Amino acid sequence: MQYDEIMQATLLLCSYFNKTEVKIFKPLTGAEYLRFAKWLHENNYTPADLFRKDNVILDKWTDPKRKITTERLLQLLGRGGSMGFAIEKWDQQGIWVISRASEFYPRSIKKQLSDQHPPILYGLGNKQLLNQVGIGFVGSRPISEDDTLFTVKKVQQAVDAGYTLISGGAKGIDQTSMRAALEYGGQSVGILSDGVLVNSNRRELSRYLRDQSLALVSPFYPEAGFSVGNAMARNKYIYTMSQAVVVVKSDKNKGGTWGGAIENLKKAWVPLLVRDCTQEGNQALIQEGGIPLGESKVPYSEFLEKGGQSRENSVSYTTGATNLQPDLFAEGLNQMINDSDYTKEAESIDESLDVATPQYGEIFKLFKDTLKQLSEEQETFFALGSIKYIYPELQETQIKKWLKELEAEGYVRRDGRKLRYAWLSDEKSNNNQEDIESNLL
Numbered sequence: 001m002q003y004d005e006i007m008q009a010t011l012l013l014c015s016y017f018n019k020t021e022v023k024i025f026k027p028l029t030g031a032e033y034l035r036f037a038k039w040l041h042e043n044n045y046t047p048a049d050l051f052r053k054d055n056v057i058l059d060k061w062t063d064p065k066r067k068i069t070t071e072r073l074l075q076l077l078g079r080g081g082s083m084g085f086a087i088e089k090w091d092q093q094g095i096w097v098i099s100r101a102s103e104f105y106p107r108s109i110k111k112q113l114s115d116q117h118p119p120i121l122y123g124l125g126n127k128q129l130l131n132q133v134g135i136g137f138v139g140s141r142p143i144s145e146d147d148t149l150f151t152v153k154k155v156q157q158a159v160d161a162g163y164t165l166i167s168g169g170a171k172g173i174d175q176t177s178m179r180a181a182l183e184y185g186g187q188s189v190g191i192l193s194d195g196v197l198v199n200s201n202r203r204e205l206s207r208y209l210r211d212q213s214l215a216l217v218s219p220f221y222p223e224a225g226f227s228v229g230n231a232m233a234r235n236k237y238i239y240t241m242s243q244a245v246v247v248v249k250s251d252k253n254k255g256g257t258w259g260g261a262i263e264n265l266k267k268a269w270v271p272l273l274v275r276d277c278t279q280e281g282n283q284a285l286i287q288e289g290g291i292p293l294g295e296s297k298v299p300y301s302e303f304l305e306k307g308g309q310s311r312e313n314s315v316s317y318t319t320g321a322t323n324l325q326p327d328l329f330a331e332g333l334n335q336m337i338n339d340s341d342y343t344k345e346a347e348s349i350d351e352s353l354d355v356a357t358p359q360y361g362e363i364f365k366l367f368k369d370t371l372k373q374l375s376e377e378q379e380t381f382f383a384l385g386s387i388k389y390i391y392p393e394l395q396e397t398q399i400k401k402w403l404k405e406l407e408a409e410g411y412v413r414r415d416g417r418k419l420r421y422a423w424l425s426d427e428k429s430n431n432n433q434e435d436i437e438s439n440l441l
Contacts, residue, residue: 139173235260
């Protein structure tokens with residue numbers, strides 16, 4: 001894979017390239033890189049200019065926190081040979097590297113973590129999954145048969161609702177939830193606490209990496225080994241890449257599961273769904289503010305509403321949908337819906353659909369055009385959950401009704417029993433468009 005000069009400079013500044021370097025060099029942290037990159041931008045430079053104007057640029061640079069010295073930067077930038085060997089090795093193993101400027105970088109991490117998000121992510125598999133709507137699963141390593149059964153049941157419910165499974169990839173609940181999703185025909189993202197190169201030869205995952213239903217991603221360089229510090233640091237990425245996180249089993253006042261859950265409650269990133277069982281740690285998390293999750297099959301959407309997920313704090317989680325952000329609705333669809341009768345409660349949605357308003361055709365046309373654009377920008381199916389997060393103002397009942405009509409008319413195809421859809425045709429006539437709208441009214 002060829003990397004442009006900006007990406008090469010970012011790698012040199014922020015990454016290790018082999019285990020020997022760990023004891024010699026100190027790459028920039030996420031916050032340090034953001035501080036330096038911001039200064040470069042303010043002075044009309046890019047990281048790529050460091051390859052041609054390093055003396056001129058670094059003579060001007062002074063770190064207000066006195067951490068990023070000129071000597072440190074020159075040492076990092078002088079590792080071109082090590083970078084070349086490392087990239088060749090990573091390519092041979094199928095490892096990809098993305099910076100936060102990439103379209104595939106998880107937008108939810110950038111949104112939630114601000115200057116704490118890592119400058120570089122390393123991965124294997126389908127990087128388009130990094131911006132799908134996901135539900136996270138976390139828990140202790142030692143698990144019982146009951147823990148496994150509960151996990152599988154809740155994971156299958158998430159897959160049926162169109163969610164991607166997010167986990168940490170460790171033994172116990174992490175691997176159980178990932179395996180449950182993949183074996184059930186769903187998609188999964190594993191956020192690792194070690195390097196992806198260490199995991200590239202795991203036989204049980206190779207099939208899913210090949211068929212693009214799995215992505216393994218890590219903020220740590222590909223040869224990094226496991227450490228407790230890395231495990232604790234990566235917890236926040238599981239939470240901020242998810243729409244909600246299910247805690248299946250936790251110790252009390254100790255361990256990574258407890259620490260990550262408490263951090264999430266303090267930062268209020270996403271709703272914390274805690275299995276309501278006799279486990280002491282689980283009950284303590286519920287007392288701290290976690291939402292009890294029982295055996296009954298309650299839609300995850302209800303928990304998201306309880307968690308207070310607002311439009312202001314959410315982002316579009318569908319790959320390539322950056323042009324479908326809130327600006328689209330600020331003066332368009334959002335205003336139409338707020339001014340119409342379509343803001344009624346779900347139980348009266350069928351009645352509201354019978355009310356003819358001049359804006360209805362415009363709303364449906366915008367909805368249809370959005371689905372077409374999602375399909376053009378993605379190589380995979382788009383999920384019902386993704387549509388709901390682009391259109392939070394629309395009731396799920398109404399979205400499903402429109403999708404059903406579009407499916408009947410041959411515009412979209414549903415992927416079996418899963419709530420995933422693919423766009424089939426953009427050649428329908430205006431007359432057919434009017435027929436669909438008349439059927440819906």
